[in-house]
Amino acid sequence: MEEEDVARVGSDYESEKGRRPLYRTQSSMERDSYFPSDSDLDLSFTSYTSTASTDRTFASSSARSSLSAAVEFPIRVSLDGPPRRPPRHRGSDPHWSAVAAAASVSPDGVLRLHHLKLLRRLGSGNLGRVFHCRLKGFDGDFALKVVDRDAVSGKKLAQARTEAGVLALLDHPFLPTLYAQLEVSHYSCLLIDYCARGDLHSLMRARPGNRLPLAAARFYAAEVLLALEYLHCKGIVYRDLKPENVLVRADGHVMLSDFDLCFQADVVAAVEKAETAAPPPGSSDCDCFGRRRRKTVEETTEVVVEPRGAYSRSCVGTHEYLAPEVVDGGGHGSGVDWWAFGVFLYEMLYGRTPFRGASKEATLRNIHTKGLGFPGAGDGEEEGMAEARDLIGRLLVKDPRKRLGCDNGAPEIKRHPFLAGVNWPLIRCYTPPGTRTSSSRDVRVGGIDGKTRPRWSLRRLWHFGNKKHDQVLNGRKWL
Numbered sequence: 001m002e003e004e005d006v007a008r009v010g011s012d013y014e015s016e017k018g019r020r021p022l023y024r025t026q027s028s029m030e031r032d033s034y035f036p037s038d039s040d041l042d043l044s045f046t047s048y049t050s051t052a053s054t055d056r057t058f059a060s061s062s063a064r065s066s067l068s069a070a071v072e073f074p075i076r077v078s079l080d081g082p083p084r085r086p087p088r089h090r091g092s093d094p095h096w097s098a099v100a101a102a103a104s105v106s107p108d109g110v111l112r113l114h115h116l117k118l119l120r121r122l123g124s125g126n127l128g129r130v131f132h133c134r135l136k137g138f139d140g141d142f143a144l145k146v147v148d149r150d151a152v153s154g155k156k157l158a159q160a161r162t163e164a165g166v167l168a169l170l171d172h173p174f175l176p177t178l179y180a181q182l183e184v185s186h187y188s189c190l191l192i193d194y195c196a197r198g199d200l201h202s203l204m205r206a207r208p209g210n211r212l213p214l215a216a217a218r219f220y221a222a223e224v225l226l227a228l229e230y231l232h233c234k235g236i237v238y239r240d241l242k243p244e245n246v247l248v249r250a251d252g253h254v255m256l257s258d259f260d261l262c263f264q265a266d267v268v269a270a271v272e273k274a275e276t277a278a279p280p281p282g283s284s285d286c287d288c289f290g291r292r293r294r295k296t297v298e299e300t301t302e303v304v305v306e307p308r309g310a311y312s313r314s315c316v317g318t319h320e321y322l323a324p325e326v327v328d329g330g331g332h333g334s335g336v337d338w339w340a341f342g343v344f345l346y347e348m349l350y351g352r353t354p355f356r357g358a359s360k361e362a363t364l365r366n367i368h369t370k371g372l373g374f375p376g377a378g379d380g381e382e383e384g385m386a387e388a389r390d391l392i393g394r395l396l397v398k399d400p401r402k403r404l405g406c407d408n409g410a411p412e413i414k415r416h417p418f419l420a421g422v423n424w425p426l427i428r429c430y431t432p433p434g435t436r437t438s439s440s441r442d443v444r445v446g447g448i449d450g451k452t453r454p455r456w457s458l459r460r461l462w463h464f465g466n467k468k469h470d471q472v473l474n475g476r477k478w479l
């Protein structure tokens with residue numbers, strides 16, 4: 001890591017007891033109303049700044065700031081041109097029809113800001129503010145991310161463009177959908193999915209010991225893993241995984257947010273051999289005479305789409321989540337996301353991150369030098385903790401060449417015993433933590449504790465024909 005960065009990190013620490021973002025300054029958006037009294041804008045944002053309508057539960061006051069650097073890899077997508085078309089997989093989402101219907105009443109067929117009704121401010125971040133909103137006359141909730149182009153530096157503007165560029169590329173249930181991008185006066189607004197349950201960091205802090213039960217941690221880890229896998233397939237390295245950036249939708253499933261620190265690299269799909277230890281289905285480790293079975297190894301092939309050649313030298317991310325190679329400043333690739341995934345799992349299970357020190361400098365030193373340790377197990381350790389520790393240990397390997405995931409990406413991690421019981425194609429049919437199991441006809445009856453499963457198998461879903469199958473897998477019916 002370069003000296004300048006360490007100095008900046010160090011000096012920031014004292015003032016950051018409230019853990020405010022590193023480069024945040026009071027923008028004109030904080031001081032004034034959000035939008036000028038433009039004839040196109042019938043919204044006065046002023047009331048949202050001072051009233052109780054700001055929902056602080058969404059923006060946990062102790063959220064950790066991210067280190068940011070200049071954007072050196074532009075995201076390869078054009079945001080100019082006609083209004084956005086629904087993406088292939090998320091296109092059946094009713095939010096798209098609402099956006100299309102609202103836009104159709106406009107003379108030029110384009111969605112405008114006055115079509116939106118702002119309900120409350122959800123919080124503000126490094127780049128701007130986020131509002132909960134609805135389309136006037138339509139059902140469905142959205143979030144509106146607003147950046148004041150006049151109030152942010154060129155670097156932040158570049159980050160805002162990166163974020164918009166990444167959002168425009170996404171089409172995945174655990175990532176936000178960009179419904180529209182509105183340029184109004186000096187404001188850039190992104191209309192995306194709204195997550196009614198706030199962020200995982202706040203949810204964890206509301207629990208004893210700031211940690212989650214193992215089954216919940218496994219569920220969130222599995223969904224985040226799929227989101228990271230998708231991003232890597234697109235060549236996007238995320239670089240800012242932390243519970244603050246894992247939002248929870250109304251249905252309990254996750255959505256990653258904050259893509260301003262991403263970078264994009266080339267990715268080439270490759271078919272690789274993979275070995276999995278395959279115990280005979282439904283069998284125990286011993287045969288009927290009590291003798292230990294020999295482990296059979298199954299050789300399969302798998303498609304690997306990991307941006308293995310991704311390379312960046314910038315120091316970005318959140319201190320406690322930085323990988324050693326980022327701290328070094330010697331260059332890093334997609335492996336930083338797998339390191340952060342290990343820290344994320346650790347924090348969900350133990351209520352704190354593994355290398356946190358008394359100051360941010362101490363944290364960075366620990367990442368480099370300190371070995372990985374786990375709090376004492378105690379008596380009543382939950383089943384599965386040993387597997388979780390093993391997975392964390394394989395992810396938090398300081399040398400990225402030996403880290404799980406760095407070779408073949410997410411499939412390597414999916415095969416680990418901690419996650420091996422997850423039925424990946426049906427993950428959206430699991431009952432998310434904290435959601436009530438509804439009627440017996442609801443498919444979301446499984447838990448993710450490794451014992452109970454989604455009740456419907458893929459084979460059974462096919463009996464309902466493709467339409468039903470699509471509905472289940474797209475989650476349309478049960479969202």
Ligand SMILES: Nc1ncnc2c1ncn2[C@@H]1O[C@H](COP(=O)(O)OP(=O)(O)OP(=O)(O)O)[C@@H](O)[C@H]1O
Nearest residue numbers: 058059066122123124125126130143193194195199
């Ligand atoms: N789609 C959304 N649905 C619900 N809440 C959201 C949504 N997007 C952001 N938020 C909330 O709004 C607040 C501000 O989000 P934003 O992404 O701008 O900043 P941040 O998470 O603090 O990130 P950073 O400062 O690192 O860019 C956060 O507390 C976040 O939880």
